Amino acid sequence: MRFFRRSAGSGETPEEESRRLERAERSRQLVEGGGIPLEAEERIRRQQERGGVWTSDLSVDELAAIRGIGYEPVAQVLGSSLYRLGWINTGWNQGPGLGVGMRGAYAWGTMQPEENAALTRSLLEARARAVHRLLLEAQGLQADGVVGVRLKVSHWEWAQGMSEFTVLGTAVRKIDGPHESEPFTSTLTGQGLAKLLSTGYFPLRLVMGASAQQAVAIFGRGFGGYAAWTNSEIAPFSRAMHQAQTAARQRIGLEAAQTAANGVVGVDFSSKVIEYVTGSEAVLGRIVEWVILGTAVVARPGAASLPPPSLVVPLRSRRTADVGSTGP
Amino acid sequence: MSDQLAHKPDIPEDAVRRLREMRGGEGKKGLFTSDLSISEFLLVKEAGFDPVGLVIGSSIYHIGLQIANYRQNQELQVLSQAMYQARELAMSRMEEEADALGADGIVGVRLDINRYEWGQGLAEFMAVGTAVRSQTGSMRTPQNKPFTSDLSGQDFWTLLQAGYAPLALVMGSCVYHVAHQGLGQWMRSVGQNQEMPNFTQALYDARELAMERMQTEAEEVKAEGIVGAQIRESNHGWGSHVIEFFAVGTAVKPTKEDHRIAPPQLVLSLDQ
Numbered sequence: 212m213r214f215f216r217r218s219a220g221s222g223e224t225p226e227e228e229s230r231r232l233e234r235a236e237r238s239r240q241l242v243e244g245g246g247i248p249l250e251a252e253e254r255i256r257r258q259q260e261r262g263g264v265w266t267s268d269l270s271v272d273e274l275a276a277i278r279g280i281g282y283e284p285v286a287q288v289l290g291s292s293l294y295r296l297g298w299i300n301t302g303w304n305q306g307p308g309l310g311v312g313m314r315g316a317y318a319w320g321t322m323q324p325e326e327n328a329a330l331t332r333s334l335l336e337a338r339a340r341a342v343h344r345l346l347l348e349a350q351g352l353q354a355d356g357v358v359g360v361r362l363k364v365s366h367w368e369w370a371q372g373m374s375e376f377t378v379l380g381t382a383v384r385k386i387d388g389p390h391e392s393e394p395f396t397s398t399l400t401g402q403g404l405a406k407l408l409s410t411g412y413f414p415l416r417l418v419m420g421a422s423a424q425q426a427v428a429i430f431g432r433g434f435g436g437y438a439a440w441t442n443s444e445i446a447p448f449s450r451a452m453h454q455a456q457t458a459a460r461q462r463i464g465l466e467a468a469q470t471a472a473n474g475v476v477g478v479d480f481s482s483k484v485i486e487y488v489t490g491s492e493a494v495l496g497r498i499v500e501w502v503i504l505g506t507a508v509v510a511r512p513g514a515a516s517l518p519p520p521s522l523v524v525p526l527r528s529r530r531t532a533d534v535g536s537t538g539p
Numbered sequence: 540m541s542d543q544l545a546h547k548p549d550i551p552e553d554a555v556r557r558l559r560e561m562r563g564g565e566g567k568k569g570l571f572t573s574d575l576s577i578s579e580f581l582l583v584k585e586a587g588f589d590p591v592g593l594v595i596g597s598s599i600y601h602i603g604l605q606i607a608n609y610r611q612n613q614e615l616q617v618l619s620q621a622m623y624q625a626r627e628l629a630m631s632r633m634e635e636e637a638d639a640l641g642a643d644g645i646v647g648v649r650l651d652i653n654r655y656e657w658g659q660g661l662a663e664f665m666a667v668g669t670a671v672r673s674q675t676g677s678m679r680t681p682q683n684k685p686f687t688s689d690l691s692g693q694d695f696w697t698l699l700q701a702g703y704a705p706l707a708l709v710m711g712s713c714v715y716h717v718a719h720q721g722l723g724q725w726m727r728s729v730g731q732n733q734e735m736p737n738f739t740q741a742l743y744d745a746r747e748l749a750m751e752r753m754q755t756e757a758e759e760v761k762a763e764g765i766v767g768a769q770i771r772e773s774n775h776g777w778g779s780h781v782i783e784f785f786a787v788g789t790a791v792k793p794t795k796e797d798h799r800i801a802p803p804q805l806v807l808s809l810d811q
Binding site: 294330367369373375379 | 747765767768
């Protein structure tokens with residue numbers, strides 16, 4: 212294996228160490244500015260200069276589909292951001308516990324769930340940073356677009372309260388041109404892209420919408436709150452859920468409108484409910500998060516009409532290669 | 540024929556006997572084993588290949604130790620190398636088995652890592668797949684080795700239809716130590732939602748390194764590209780700050796100069 216610079220076991224010289232640390236520091240600064248680290252920059256530059264082998268996470272079907280419509284893979288592209296999302300300043304956990312409880316009780320009846328603007332911003336920004344890095348890699352490759360972008364949220368044991376947002380996709384280029392001035396980004400699979408283009412639409416970019424709504428509900432009869440022993444809807448939480456969904460959908464629509472899109476396809480949403488401490492046992496606090504992700508598409512002139520589909524019995528049974536997992 | 544079996548010092552005797560029986564010859568009929576599903580079997584046959592046997596390669600490897608600087612993001616190259624070499628050993632033994640069967644290649648390769656109670660710091664690296672032989676002429680790699688791929692029978696068929704042939708399962712490994720945060724760093728970031736550039740850089744770099752190594756391997760076998768690349772992240776009991784990023788995919792090359800693919804047709808599947 213010639214790509215390992217040092218043989219096993221040998222230590223590094225002080226100069227090597229300082230060079231390595233310097234590189235790491237420069238990478239860190241690039242990342243802090245929203246860019247991609249040196250390793251990534253270099254991989255992209257090498258790929259762009261040397262050409263040679265393309266990499267892709269396309270399945271064979273996807274490869275066949277995109278080649279069928281005149282595209283070829285350029286390289287696998289990546290974006291990642293490790294983000295602290297644990298800190299939630301709710302306004303409800305301030306001050307002594309009783310005060311919060313009483314405040315909740317007196318406000319009851321008029322109290323509406325409200326948006327936690329800081330958290331909403333973070334939900335979007337963490338994802339946007341990862342997606343922006345993926346786009347930087349695609350731009351460096353002078354790609355026409357990125358297909359099959361998947362967002363993964365992972366949690367690491369050593370990073371409590373933080374989430375890692377990773378996006379992976381395959382940069383593609385039109386074989387015979389003309390080339391796009393800016394690569395599109397899309398969640399579409401290779402087959403999805405083939406179907407979309409054959410119906411006269413073109414993907415523009417990933418669009419997102421998010422909302423975090425917080426709500427409290429009072430338990431205990433003394434304050435006219437919910438009783439633990441009856442079945443009833445907890446209206447503030449339902450309202451929070453509804454508001455979060457509405458706001459997130461509105462925002463993805465607004466973002467798509469800014470890109471001159473006709474619509475959004477391939478929408479995927481995720482939601483999460485977080486419990487927070489209100490300071491009073493009688494007051495339950497919840498934060499509802501909603502995130503919607505999709506691909507904005509635009510109709511291009513010369514739209515082809517969809518041919519009628521033919522019926523087939525597929526020979527495909529799902530089987531994916533399972534690689535390198537470790538047991539407990 | 541039997542010469543091929545005689546020169547396999549890396550395969551245990553029992554395996555040689557098993558392979559010999561499967562090959563048949565001397566008046567005896569050959570027999571194949573495979574882990575292909577029915578559909579896969581049909582499609583492999585349709586693509587002009589015969590399955591010749593289930594092939595396995597295994598290596599029990601002791602993964603050494605490497606101490607990282609507590610406060611630094613750094614690659615642990617000793618461990619990267621160990622993880623790579625152990626898989627490489629298992630793969631090459633599997634290839635030797637396929638070789639002994641006179642196969643042209645191996646489809647559906649899976650790489651597994653098993654740990655056992657009886658071996659602290661030991662891991663079994665295993666490669667399993669189904670060896671296939673071409674009915675039409677040699678499909679071996681330019682290095683005269685059987686091709687390897689993690690493609691299913693269906694993907695194998697589609698790949699050949701699309702004018703590509705698999706070359707080799709290519710991989711890259713990077714074991715990385717993520718720095719522990721100092722109290723100062725922690726104090727600066729507490730109380731706000733924000734990106735942690737130090738951690739982002741570590742994870743980003745590690746993935747890029749693994750991807751690049753996979754690509755280097757593909758270049759070595761003179762591939763045109765890699766399909767189905769995946770990046771797996773796992774912690775193999777080194778403590779939570781040490782993570783392996785493992786990139787794996789199938790390197791492919793075109794079978795002919797002109798490989799235009801007909802535009803795909805829309806179909807309605809009757810499967811569900």
